[in-house]
Amino acid sequence: MYSNRSKAISLSRRNSDAASRHMKSALAFCIILAFAFTIFASSAFAQSSVRPPDNATQNMIETPVDGNVPGNTLGNSDVSNTWGNIRQGVEGTVSIPDTKAGVLVQSAGEDFRLTRKGPLFSYLGLAMLGTLIALAIFFALRGRIRVEHGMSGKKIKRFSDVERMGHWLMAISFIILAISGLNVTFGKYVLMPVIGKDAFGPLSLFLKTTHHYIAFAFMLGLAIAFVCWVIHNIPSRHDIGWLLKGGGLFSKGVHPPAKKFNAGQKMIFWLTMIGGLSLCLSGWQLLFPFEYNYFADTFTMLAKIGIDIPAMIGIAAPPYSGIQEQQFATIWHVIMAVVMICVIMAHIYIGSVGMEGAFDAMGSGEVDENWAIEHHSLWVDEVKNAKGANAPKTQPAE
């Protein structure tokens, strides 16, 4: 009885083994079939998606007549190059008002993308980091620049309310523009990993809109600062002496004479004005895309006086397409922004923690007399002389 039962068991086990073998081979067959089908389907799709239109293939074997492609085509050159030309960014004609659509593939876009995300990204990041490190080292070695004769307690008016209003309008808007602009360039890599995608999206949209509107406050502040201070920032012979002594920044007890602004401040002023104007123009071009050809116009103008910028930096000569102009504007805008940010970081350092008594000039508008004598002795003389001249004349007794 037992032997019959064991025979039955071994028979049913053999049957189930055979069934599972069949299952496995069927499964393997299905997988191979599916795999083969996928390869076939994708190669068929790939062929159909990249193949030129049938008439283009047809035209390729026909001989051009008088430079024109035979048959009913729109081109007048040998179409065997058509696909190559499109890849190179050649511009065709379109019947819609937006003529930019005539360029199917903008090849220069890839160069722009690689430049912006590659070397530019690293150098600009390193420049800002390097400036912060340099300032930290300077602070560690030199410490806070003190008023050597101590505070006198007597105050001199240094800046009017209009001057300070212009400065703070320019300064605060610049800082907001710098933060919101740098978020466009670096936010995805620096901020997004910290706060997550869900917060980064709405925050970036807010910052981008803020950037567009605050730009106008910066333009106004820049204009006020220019009008108030341009007269005091014309270079003079005292600037050479000041520069030769390093402005007394690197050694104690050295105080080269200076008028209202010393040579270092004049450099900051002109950099702010020229850099700020350049940021306004390139930013304007980004705000109103495809309206201006600032780069083509500037390069053409400079070429007339023998300065060939495109040749110097190894790019094609003008004219440029609208999209290329936008790409140049973006690159220039971010380079100028970072150059200015580095210089202004040094300015903020000296105007706050780096130098005792300096902040008061923009804080209350009045500075201590000893601070003024140490850093702007010629200006103090001018103020005192002007006061003396304006003082009411005492009438001699008769």
Ligand code: HEM
């Ligand atoms: C929190 C940030 C800032 C502080 C604490 C600060 C502080 C100062 C101070 C104390 C002065 C007067 C110096 C003196 O008495 O001669 C000054 C002047 C000036 N600031 Fe600022 N500033 C700041 C941001 C900015 C920004 C962002 C800009 C430009 C975008 C700027 C541009 C200027 C210019 C052009 C002058 C006149 C020339 C000069 O002193 O270099 N400042 N600032």
Ligand code: HEM
């Ligand atoms: C003054 C007038 C300015 C205008 C009209 C302006 C306008 C613009 C516009 C339209 C963009 C493109 C952002 C976008 O919509 O995606 C942009 C980007 C940017 N802006 Fe400004 N901006 C100005 C000033 C500044 C200043 C003062 C700074 C910095 C100190 C700055 C730094 C940046 C940066 C870093 C970018 C990102 C560029 C990139 O990586 O693509 N901008 N700006």
